[in-house]
Amino acid sequence: MDKKLTIKDIALLAGVSKGTVDRVLHKRGKVSTKAFESVNAVLNEIDYEPNLIARNLKNNKIYSLVVVLPDPSFDPYWLPCVKGIEEAIKEFKAFNLSIKAHYFNPESTKSFITVNENVLALSPDAVLLAPLFYKEAITVMNLYKEKGVVVSTFNNQVQSAEDLNFVGQDLYQSGRVGAKLLDSIANNGKFAIIHINEKFKNAVHMQEKERGFRTFFKEKGVQEEAIITLKLKNPSIELNFTKFLEENPNLQGIFVTTSKGYQIAKIFNQTQRSKIAIIGYDLIEENVAYLHQGSIDFLIHQNPKRQVYLALTSLVEHFIFGKSIPGTTLLPIDIVNCENSIFYMA
Amino acid sequence: MDKKLTIKDIALLAGVSKGTVDRVLHKRGKVSTKAFESVNAVLNEIDYEPNLIARNLKNNKIYSLVVVLPDPSFDPYWLPCVKGIEEAIKEFKAFNLSIKAHYFNPESTKSFITVNENVLALSPDAVLLAPLFYKEAITVMNLYKEKGVVVSTFNNQVQSAEDLNFVGQDLYQSGRVGAKLLDSIANNGKFAIIHINEKFKNAVHMQEKERGFRTFFKEKGVQEEAIITLKLKNPSIELNFTKFLEENPNLQGIFVTTSKGYQIAKIFNQTQRSKIAIIGYDLIEENVAYLHQGSIDFLIHQNPKRQVYLALTSLVEHFIFGKSIPGTTLLPIDIVNCENSIFYMA
DNA sequence: AACAAAAATGTGTTCGAACACATAAAAATA
DNA sequence: TATTTTTATGTGTTCGAACACATTTTTGTT
Numbered sequence: 152m153d154k155k156l157t158i159k160d161i162a163l164l165a166g167v168s169k170g171t172v173d174r175v176l177h178k179r180g181k182v183s184t185k186a187f188e189s190v191n192a193v194l195n196e197i198d199y200e201p202n203l204i205a206r207n208l209k210n211n212k213i214y215s216l217v218v219v220l221p222d223p224s225f226d227p228y229w230l231p232c233v234k235g236i237e238e239a240i241k242e243f244k245a246f247n248l249s250i251k252a253h254y255f256n257p258e259s260t261k262s263f264i265t266v267n268e269n270v271l272a273l274s275p276d277a278v279l280l281a282p283l284f285y286k287e288a289i290t291v292m293n294l295y296k297e298k299g300v301v302v303s304t305f306n307n308q309v310q311s312a313e314d315l316n317f318v319g320q321d322l323y324q325s326g327r328v329g330a331k332l333l334d335s336i337a338n339n340g341k342f343a344i345i346h347i348n349e350k351f352k353n354a355v356h357m358q359e360k361e362r363g364f365r366t367f368f369k370e371k372g373v374q375e376e377a378i379i380t381l382k383l384k385n386p387s388i389e390l391n392f393t394k395f396l397e398e399n400p401n402l403q404g405i406f407v408t409t410s411k412g413y414q415i416a417k418i419f420n421q422t423q424r425s426k427i428a429i430i431g432y433d434l435i436e437e438n439v440a441y442l443h444q445g446s447i448d449f450l451i452h453q454n455p456k457r458q459v460y461l462a463l464t465s466l467v468e469h470f471i472f473g474k475s476i477p478g479t480t481l482l483p484i485d486i487v488n489c490e491n492s493i494f495y496m497a
Numbered sequence: 498m499d500k501k502l503t504i505k506d507i508a509l510l511a512g513v514s515k516g517t518v519d520r521v522l523h524k525r526g527k528v529s530t531k532a533f534e535s536v537n538a539v540l541n542e543i544d545y546e547p548n549l550i551a552r553n554l555k556n557n558k559i560y561s562l563v564v565v566l567p568d569p570s571f572d573p574y575w576l577p578c579v580k581g582i583e584e585a586i587k588e589f590k591a592f593n594l595s596i597k598a599h600y601f602n603p604e605s606t607k608s609f610i611t612v613n614e615n616v617l618a619l620s621p622d623a624v625l626l627a628p629l630f631y632k633e634a635i636t637v638m639n640l641y642k643e644k645g646v647v648v649s650t651f652n653n654q655v656q657s658a659e660d661l662n663f664v665g666q667d668l669y670q671s672g673r674v675g676a677k678l679l680d681s682i683a684n685n686g687k688f689a690i691i692h693i694n695e696k697f698k699n700a701v702h703m704q705e706k707e708r709g710f711r712t713f714f715k716e717k718g719v720q721e722e723a724i725i726t727l728k729l730k731n732p733s734i735e736l737n738f739t740k741f742l743e744e745n746p747n748l749q750g751i752f753v754t755t756s757k758g759y760q761i762a763k764i765f766n767q768t769q770r771s772k773i774a775i776i777g778y779d780l781i782e783e784n785v786a787y788l789h790q791g792s793i794d795f796l797i798h799q800n801p802k803r804q805v806y807l808a809l810t811s812l813v814e815h816f817i818f819g820k821s822i823p824g825t826t827l828l829p830i831d832i833v834n835c836e837n838s839i840f841y842m843a
Numbered sequence: 844a845a846c847a848a849a850a851a852t853g854t855g856t857t858c859g860a861a862c863a864c865a866t867a868a869a870a871a872t873a
Numbered sequence: 874t875a876t877t878t879t880t881a882t883g884t885g886t887t888c889g890a891a892c893a894c895a896t897t898t899t900t901g902t903t
Contacts, residue, residue, distance in 0.1 A: 168883045203591040205859035245549040328836040483840035486832040490674040494829035551889035
């Protein structure tokens, strides 16, 4: 049997006590060169792996993890994240863990800051952060670091050395996926990139997606003028979009870079125009409804639930089992049509 | 602090010893009604969760898991499974576990049986099985059960009460996804369902996929004659397929139900015909090459790596942490084009 | 009431790592 | 050489659950 060797076994093999082996393993010093070498000789031969279960049992501290994310009541996009948190809580409930969520208003940087200040005051062991606001995110991440709080990020990457632990998607590539999809279902004609953003909080997201989208068609030899960028804002979305359609009669496809694709689909449904392909983002209820009804052709799934779940899993495994936290984890860019949507929503 | 309550705490609260609490928890009897009730009263109030880490430390047995799957050298489809096994080994190497793979020849039922007999002789704690051969699979699964070996299955479901633990995909729905994709990129004309199978081992797979595919178009009102089923076998694939194309000049799209889509794409490339859409299965090297080159439009990803990894994770968590093994786990049916393929191959 | 048999309850040990503490050996001082 | 100081090494305890074993209490019998 290849039973795992323990510290006791090593001690026996090296002819020393378990205390000495422990000192060698943890580099605590106070070991004679002779003892050090005999222990090391054994270690080199046997490929020792400490029993993480025993280690954790000894260090039985309650680790507290906090997830800071937008309140889903402002934007249903965040709803699956809550499920991801609940799933992680369930998965790890037998361990000494405390996982809590704190919500901020995604339309208010002030709310973002105060919520993070409150979390900081709790001095948790780690924070999983949706860093919506670039400048403010860097500030609070530095505050966390000063206090020795481990910070992971998800959803969007803060482009700096500050966020080493990130779970999300490659947004440039995501734009390319959207472009390829439109290219598959519609041929030669104009395409529109539509940004629907109330505030400019998603600016970087949308720019990256647009860059990917345009690069794809550039590489394909499509002239740049065939792709038109349109920015729409409430409450003038319908008015401006209808005007845009009239100005561009040969429009073949639309790429909506936010989760508001359903707003475009709704306008199409009301006006009964000839078919224009629509690619949108995120499996929120309204989008999925139009996907099944046929107005939206594909949705790109950003898998927010899995983002949170994976990031939390990494943190838990770090604290409980001493594993290292992975740097950047890029999730697959899932392509969703009406036939496979159900599997991504569970 | 909401520190977890231990058996000792419960004993204190109930005014008994930890031994008595243990007997109540494990229903070992030899407890007076009075003690039983006082312990139960405490248990009802405090929602006790045993510390799985401590439990596992005590029962430190080496659990052995064996994966029985086809030798990837016969069919590269199985290669990712090996990676999934390696990943699981790495993930759980700190625990007292032994995960081993045993390969059989996917073209020989005899090989399937002998390999399983060898595994049975090892009497592992659990077997994760790719039950390619229906009848033989049921036989060996019963043998495992008789010996008290836990059996999980992946890849394809044995339609019986025997395989309670299954990780795979809904193949009927998978056929519908393929249909919807063809429907998106090609319009009115004939479609072909092509089965390329050396043996009939995949018969059930392919039938389910065909059923899904046909049902989709039936619901859409397409007449049944517009969808033609074609069975191809080596070495006459090219001959028969070319003949088929000549007989069906208005063919718009092809749905290949196996991982051999590249063989069809190759023939197209050689003969420079007008564009016919191709949907195939599985991210094997040759398929992905044609996906990027443009001959194949979409691939449906069955995620064999994740199937194995998830199934193993469930088994490990069952043995190490006493969790219950989930019944049927259906993975998402991933739609892959040239722009998002990279994320599914990592 | 006295004693044996049965049932109930408590105590002690194990798992492996981690670390406090005690002891032993070596080095430095008087 | 004797004694203190430093350094090295070994021993014992903890974490929580599980279970063997010892002890106490209750019940049944003469």
